[in-house]
Amino acid sequence: MPHDNHDHPHALLPPEPALRVKALETILTRKGLIDPAALDEIIDTYQNKIGPQNGARVVAKAWADPEFRQALLEDATPVVADLGYYGRQGEHMVVVENTPEQHNMVVCTLCSCYPWPLLGIPPGWYxxxxxxxxxxxxxxxxxxxxxxxLPKDTSVRVWDSTAEIRYLVLPMRPDGTDGLSEDELAALVSRDSMIGTGLPKVPS
Amino acid sequence: MTRVHDMGGRFGDGAFHPESEDDPVFAEDWHARALAVTLASGFLGQWNIDVSRHTRERLSPKDYTRFSYYEKWISGLADLLVENGVLTRDDLRGTGEEGRHPLADRMLKAESVAAALAKGGPAERPSNVPVNFEIGQEVCTARPAANRLVDGGHTRLPIYATGAKGRILKLHGTHVLPDSNAHGLGEAPEPLYAVAFPASELWAAPENPKDEVVLDLWQSYLEPL
Structure with missing residues (x-):
C-alpha cells in the first residue's frame, strides 16, 4: 500500500469540517454502509452512558475495599470487567497507584489513547x-x-500510552473521608485525578 | 525519522487552558458525528486500528497541523475508505455509482451498537516469539526510531525515546505488532513491555532527576545492554 500519496482523497470533500462530515455520512448512508440510527446510538453511549463516573466507581471501591484494591493493582482488566467496564479502548487495563513517594500521570504522545470504558471520550486538552x-x-x-x-520529594512517573494498554491512575484517598460510603467517595473522584493531572476533591 | 504526529517532548506549543470537567463531551455536534461515522465505518471490517492510525499519521504535515482533532479523523476516514476500496474518488465527488454496496450486509445496525462496543478488540495474541527480557533488566531502544519492515511505515517507538537506556518494569504479554499489522503483513505478535526511562536519559534539562517516563514497547524495539 502506498504510504505517501500526496493526492489525498479527503481533498475531494467539502473543506468546511461540519460539511465534510455531513457529506461522508450522506454518501455512506445512501450506499447502505452506515445506519444513521446506529450513529445516534454510538453518540448516546459516549455522551450519556460511558464516562468518568465509571472510573470514579472503581477508585471509590479501591479506597473502600483493600482486597479489591490489591486485585485491581495486580491485574485490572478482569476486575473492572466484573463491574461491567470492558470494551473498545479498554481491552487491556493497568491501574497505577499514587503514593506520597510517586505521582502518576498518563498521556498519549503519538495520538490520543485513553481508557474509554472507564473515562469515556478524552477531553480536548488531552x-x-x-x-x-x-x-x-x-x-x-x-x-x-x-x-x-507536588511536594519536591515526590517523583513523577509519566505513562506514554504507546501500545493498546490503557492506564488509569488510582489517586490517594483524601484525608477526612473516614466513614464515607462508596457513593460519597465516588463523588470526590474527578476525571483529571484519574488521568493524573488533578487531585480528588476534598470533602466539604 | 518518524512523522508529524510524533510530538512528545517538542518545544514551542505553549501553555494550554484545560476545559472544565463539566463541559460537554462533544464541543460541536459535528464532532460527535465524526466520531460515530468513523467507528461505524470501522465495523465494515476493511481495516484494523493500526491501519487507521497510520492513515491519520500520513496526513501531510501541513494538514495534520492545521486540522482540528476531528477534522483529522474525518479526513483520515475519507482516505481509508478510498484506499481500502470501499468508496471511489467519484463517490466522494458525488458522481459515483448509485445502488446497494457489496458490503451493505456488514452495516452496523443500531440494535448491535451496544454489543459491538462492549466486545472491544483485544490486541493480545499467542506467540512463539521467546520472551528475551526479564523484569528489572536494563535495555536500550533501537535507533533510529523507524519501521524496520516498511520504510516510512507505521511504528510506535516515539523519536524522543530512541537510543535511550531504560529498565523493564512489566511484561504485558504478547501483542500484535503495529509495524507489521498496519501494512497488511500480518499480526506478528511478540512480547510487549512497559519500560521505564529516567527523565535524565530523555531530556537535556529534566525537571527533576527522580522523574521517569514509562513507554509500552515491543521486544523488537529493544536491545539488551
Missing part, C-alpha cells in the same frame, strides 16, 4: 498538541497549569 508534546518533558509545569503542585 488530545491537544501542547499536552502531547509537554507532558513527557515537563510534567511538573503541566501539572502547575492544572493547579497541582
Amino acid at each position: 488530545k491537544s498538541d501542547s499536552y502531547r508534546a509537554r507532558a513527557v518533558r515537563e510534567p511538573r509545569k503541566v501539572l502547575a497549569e492544572f493547579g497541582v503542585t
Whole structure:
C-alpha cells in the first residue's frame, strides 16, 4: 500500500469540517454502509452512558475495599470487567497507584489513547498538541497549569500510552473521608485525578 | 525519522487552558458525528486500528497541523475508505455509482451498537516469539526510531525515546505488532513491555532527576545492554 500519496482523497470533500462530515455520512448512508440510527446510538453511549463516573466507581471501591484494591493493582482488566467496564479502548487495563513517594500521570504522545470504558471520550486538552508534546518533558509545569503542585520529594512517573494498554491512575484517598460510603467517595473522584493531572476533591 | 504526529517532548506549543470537567463531551455536534461515522465505518471490517492510525499519521504535515482533532479523523476516514476500496474518488465527488454496496450486509445496525462496543478488540495474541527480557533488566531502544519492515511505515517507538537506556518494569504479554499489522503483513505478535526511562536519559534539562517516563514497547524495539 502506498504510504505517501500526496493526492489525498479527503481533498475531494467539502473543506468546511461540519460539511465534510455531513457529506461522508450522506454518501455512506445512501450506499447502505452506515445506519444513521446506529450513529445516534454510538453518540448516546459516549455522551450519556460511558464516562468518568465509571472510573470514579472503581477508585471509590479501591479506597473502600483493600482486597479489591490489591486485585485491581495486580491485574485490572478482569476486575473492572466484573463491574461491567470492558470494551473498545479498554481491552487491556493497568491501574497505577499514587503514593506520597510517586505521582502518576498518563498521556498519549503519538495520538490520543485513553481508557474509554472507564473515562469515556478524552477531553480536548488531552488530545491537544501542547499536552502531547509537554507532558513527557515537563510534567511538573503541566501539572502547575492544572493547579497541582507536588511536594519536591515526590517523583513523577509519566505513562506514554504507546501500545493498546490503557492506564488509569488510582489517586490517594483524601484525608477526612473516614466513614464515607462508596457513593460519597465516588463523588470526590474527578476525571483529571484519574488521568493524573488533578487531585480528588476534598470533602466539604 | 518518524512523522508529524510524533510530538512528545517538542518545544514551542505553549501553555494550554484545560476545559472544565463539566463541559460537554462533544464541543460541536459535528464532532460527535465524526466520531460515530468513523467507528461505524470501522465495523465494515476493511481495516484494523493500526491501519487507521497510520492513515491519520500520513496526513501531510501541513494538514495534520492545521486540522482540528476531528477534522483529522474525518479526513483520515475519507482516505481509508478510498484506499481500502470501499468508496471511489467519484463517490466522494458525488458522481459515483448509485445502488446497494457489496458490503451493505456488514452495516452496523443500531440494535448491535451496544454489543459491538462492549466486545472491544483485544490486541493480545499467542506467540512463539521467546520472551528475551526479564523484569528489572536494563535495555536500550533501537535507533533510529523507524519501521524496520516498511520504510516510512507505521511504528510506535516515539523519536524522543530512541537510543535511550531504560529498565523493564512489566511484561504485558504478547501483542500484535503495529509495524507489521498496519501494512497488511500480518499480526506478528511478540512480547510487549512497559519500560521505564529516567527523565535524565530523555531530556537535556529534566525537571527533576527522580522523574521517569514509562513507554509500552515491543521486544523488537529493544536491545539488551
